[in-house]
Amino acid sequence: MTAMHTAPRTGAGGNTTAHGGAVPAAGAALPSERDGGRRRQRIRQQLIAWAFIAPVAIYMVLFYAWPLIRNLDLSFRDYSLASFITGEAPFAGFDNYIEVFRSPTFWPALWNTAVFTFGSIIVQFALGLALAVFFYRRFPLSTTLRALFLVPWLLPLLVSASIWAWMLNSDSGVVNAALAVFGIPQVNWLTSPQWSMVGVLIANIWIGIPFNLVILYSGLQNIPSEVYEASALDGANGWQTFWRITFPMLRPVSAITLLLGLIYTLKVFDIIWIMTRGGPGDSSTTFAIWSYRLGFGGGSPDLSPAAAVGNLLILIAFVFGIIYIRTQRRTGDEL
Amino acid sequence: MDKNRKARVIGATVLSGAFVVAALTGCSTTQSETSSGSTEYTLWDPYPDRDASSDWAKAIDACAADIGITIERNAGNTGDTVKDLTTAAAGKLPDIAMVDNPKVSTLADAGLLTTTDDNGLDVSDIQENILTAGQIDGKTYGVPVGANTLGLYYNPEVLDAAGVDIASVTDGASLTAALEKVVAAGKKGITFSAVGTEEGTFQFLPWFWGAGADLTALDSTEATSALTLWTDWVKNGLAPQSVLQNTQGTSWDEFKTGEFAFAENGSWFKADADAAGYMSIQIPGENGQPAPAPTGGEFITIPIQKDTSRYATSVKIVKCLTEGNTGADALGYVAPTAAGQEAQLAADPSLQGWVTAVGDAKPRTADNLGIKYGTISEQLYTAVQNALSGGSSPADALAAAQQAVDAKLG
Numbered sequence: 001m002t003a004m005h006t007a008p009r010t011g012a013g014g015n016t017t018a019h020g021g022a023v024p025a026a027g028a029a030l031p032s033e034r035d036g037g038r039r040r041q042r043i044r045q046q047l048i049a050w051a052f053i054a055p056v057a058i059y060m061v062l063f064y065a066w067p068l069i070r071n072l073d074l075s076f077r078d079y080s081l082a083s084f085i086t087g088e089a090p091f092a093g094f095d096n097y098i099e100v101f102r103s104p105t106f107w108p109a110l111w112n113t114a115v116f117t118f119g120s121i122i123v124q125f126a127l128g129l130a131l132a133v134f135f136y137r138r139f140p141l142s143t144t145l146r147a148l149f150l151v152p153w154l155l156p157l158l159v160s161a162s163i164w165a166w167m168l169n170s171d172s173g174v175v176n177a178a179l180a181v182f183g184i185p186q187v188n189w190l191t192s193p194q195w196s197m198v199g200v201l202i203a204n205i206w207i208g209i210p211f212n213l214v215i216l217y218s219g220l221q222n223i224p225s226e227v228y229e230a231s232a233l234d235g236a237n238g239w240q241t242f243w244r245i246t247f248p249m250l251r252p253v254s255a256i257t258l259l260l261g262l263i264y265t266l267k268v269f270d271i272i273w274i275m276t277r278g279g280p281g282d283s284s285t286t287f288a289i290w291s292y293r294l295g296f297g298g299g300s301p302d303l304s305p306a307a308a309v310g311n312l313l314i315l316i317a318f319v320f321g322i323i324y325i326r327t328q329r330r331t332g333d334e335l
Numbered sequence: 336m337d338k339n340r341k342a343r344v345i346g347a348t349v350l351s352g353a354f355v356v357a358a359l360t361g362c363s364t365t366q367s368e369t370s371s372g373s374t375e376y377t378l379w380d381p382y383p384d385r386d387a388s389s390d391w392a393k394a395i396d397a398c399a400a401d402i403g404i405t406i407e408r409n410a411g412n413t414g415d416t417v418k419d420l421t422t423a424a425a426g427k428l429p430d431i432a433m434v435d436n437p438k439v440s441t442l443a444d445a446g447l448l449t450t451t452d453d454n455g456l457d458v459s460d461i462q463e464n465i466l467t468a469g470q471i472d473g474k475t476y477g478v479p480v481g482a483n484t485l486g487l488y489y490n491p492e493v494l495d496a497a498g499v500d501i502a503s504v505t506d507g508a509s510l511t512a513a514l515e516k517v518v519a520a521g522k523k524g525i526t527f528s529a530v531g532t533e534e535g536t537f538q539f540l541p542w543f544w545g546a547g548a549d550l551t552a553l554d555s556t557e558a559t560s561a562l563t564l565w566t567d568w569v570k571n572g573l574a575p576q577s578v579l580q581n582t583q584g585t586s587w588d589e590f591k592t593g594e595f596a597f598a599e600n601g602s603w604f605k606a607d608a609d610a611a612g613y614m615s616i617q618i619p620g621e622n623g624q625p626a627p628a629p630t631g632g633e634f635i636t637i638p639i640q641k642d643t644s645r646y647a648t649s650v651k652i653v654k655c656l657t658e659g660n661t662g663a664d665a666l667g668y669v670a671p672t673a674a675g676q677e678a679q680l681a682a683d684p685s686l687q688g689w690v691t692a693v694g695d696a697k698p699r700t701a702d703n704l705g706i707k708y709g710t711i712s713e714q715l716y717t718a719v720q721n722a723l724s725g726g727s728s729p730a731d732a733l734a735a736a737q738q739a740v741d742a743k744l745g
Binding site: 277 | 530531532577578579580666713717720724726735
């Protein structure tokens with residue numbers, strides 16, 4: 001905050017102050033000539049600065065800002081197929097959002113998105129952390145085993161999802177065959193409304209564990225070993241060491257892992273689409289699936305409501321991003 | 336090391352150079368396509384798997400040679416309506432576009448297609464019931480290149496072992512009885528595709544229409560009885576749970592395990608079925624007569640052009656591809672004209688069952704449903720999914736579907 005107060009004192013020319021140290025030393029000529037030279041140099045520096053920033057700026061506007069604005073615009077209009085021909089789409093205000101909120105799919109989809117997202121990241125994080133701590137103690141073959149845990153990450157999602165769908169098949173899947181050995185009757189993992197969410201959750205958790213494992217493992221490497229030595233001298237047992245040292249010192253890494261996991265999981269589409277297509281009914285439909293179904297899935301594309309659902313998704317991710325930044329700031333203050 | 340690096344740099348330069356060249360040639364070909372007044376005509380079809388050496392490509396080339404023009408074929412037009420329309424907005428419509436028959440009404444409604452009044456195409460020899468998919472409010476927007484439809488395949492070995500006579504299967508109840516016998520004999524009953532996409536509706540329609548139901552009233556008692564038939568099969572283990580996820584391809588794979596007695600699937604698997612010794616009948620309706628099955632297959636349409644003088648030649652191309660049986664044969668369809676069907680039967684008499692089935696079939700967008708079909712179909716397959724998964728009763732699922740249709744179509 002102190003830096004902000006000193007800034008206005010140096011005037012509006014932010015650029016000149018940045019290079020201020022070098023310019024007076026170089027300018028040994030007459031005042032008027034020096035002024036012209038300075039101005040020319042300032043313009044040149046400005047242009048160079050813009051030239052450097054231009055590719056990124058153009059890229060950002062073209063590929064981030066413009067699609068986002070278009071998506072917002074789309075959600076406030078009534079865009080139909082005929083709009084492609086005429087180029088006209090009447091302004092609809094909040095009609096699309098009202099339609100989305102009133103849809104019988106809205107509450108199930110919101111609930112499913114919450115269950116899918118939080119269910120996935122909580123279990124992924126817990127298992128990822130447990131494995132990271134496990135692998136932190138080096139033992140023979142630990143590197144090989146750790147590498148094996150990365151396999152889900154290397155597989156294309158299409159492959160993982162298809163194989164999970166195959167394994168969870170009601171009649172001929174290997175999972176039900178294994179359960180049958182223990183006398184458990186057939187579970188319709190992907191074809192019953194009660195189980196379909198569990199089915200896709202299992203697959204998504206499996207896919208997400210390596211990500212959590214890798215980030216948390218590298219976080220563990222950054223905890224100084226002296227702290228562990230000190231706690232060992234004080235006679236802390238394994239459980240105490242974990243809850244008093246590892247977990248608190250891992251907090252910044254945990255926070256970013258959870259945030260990235262959250263944003264990633266919110267928009268998961270391919271796994272659910274391949275395994276259940278959001279069905280049966282709406283039982284595994286999340287916002288991402290719903291948006292796609294509205295826009296491209298059915299017979300008549302409802303592009304504007306689809307855009308509205310997409311924007312809600314962006315809004316949710318945005319809110320959690322802000323929560324993250326605020327908690328970061330708070331922990332920063334504490335330190 | 337240095338030599339390696341140099342080689343890598345040269346390699347990268349050559350590669351990127353090649354990309355630029357490829358990109359530039361790509362641009363130049365698309366530009367020449369749009370130039371008007373030339374003897375080069377563009378045709379879009381949705382068959383990327385049929386390359387230049389395929390029968391289909393040869394049929395097109397033969398037509399081009401006959402008419403004395405060249406036809407530039409683009410096989411990437413796999414029926415994505417939105418993409419079609421965006422491309423159209425840029426003013427680059429092809430001379431001929433082949434579209435999946437339920438989509439004809441959508442494109443026509445958007446004002447992209449010419450009617451036979453505009454282009455002067457004579458459709459009098461096209462079989463009436465297939466043609467209706469391209470007709471809206473009395474106007475015809477295209478002609479079928481051919482048609483396929485659904486039938487009930489059966490495995491004679493499984494039926495014999497279970498002591499089922501195929502002649503006894505004449506309606507839903509007798510089919511259920513046959514399935515029960517087969518399952519009691521330790522085999523599996525029937526496989527089909529009830530997936531939550533257009534394919535699911537396509538497969539359900541024969542039973543739906545066969546029960547006397549109508550797409551304008553999804554919640555009728557006839558519709559409920561059709562959906563109850565399917566639901567009970569799944570509930571009682573006569574059909575596997577996998578039908579909820581099967582595409583028609585995976586359903587066929589299930590049937591080919593040899594474990595199943597019956598499979599509902601398309602005429603496009605006829606050759607495969609013949610090789611495996613499977614037979615087929617028409618899907619039985621509730622009144623003991625064969626049920627009307629939906630027609631599949633693409634329509635050849637003539638999109639609107641700025642230069643209307645091109646229509647005359649486009650019509651010749653359409654005529655060439657739909658007359659006789661070359662086009663239909665190349666694509667594995669039943670020909671759209673009586674003459675074409677006769678020629679096909681002369682070559683292969685075993686096609687008779689499928690020719691009859693196509694004659695009894697009904698396009699999905701028939702009854703002047705047009706673009707409403709997309710909305711109705713989406714709700715219908717959702718209802719099928721809800722009922723088969725046990726999420727709601729057939730009657731409730733269909734009532735909810737009709738409600739959603741009413742809400743959407745107002």
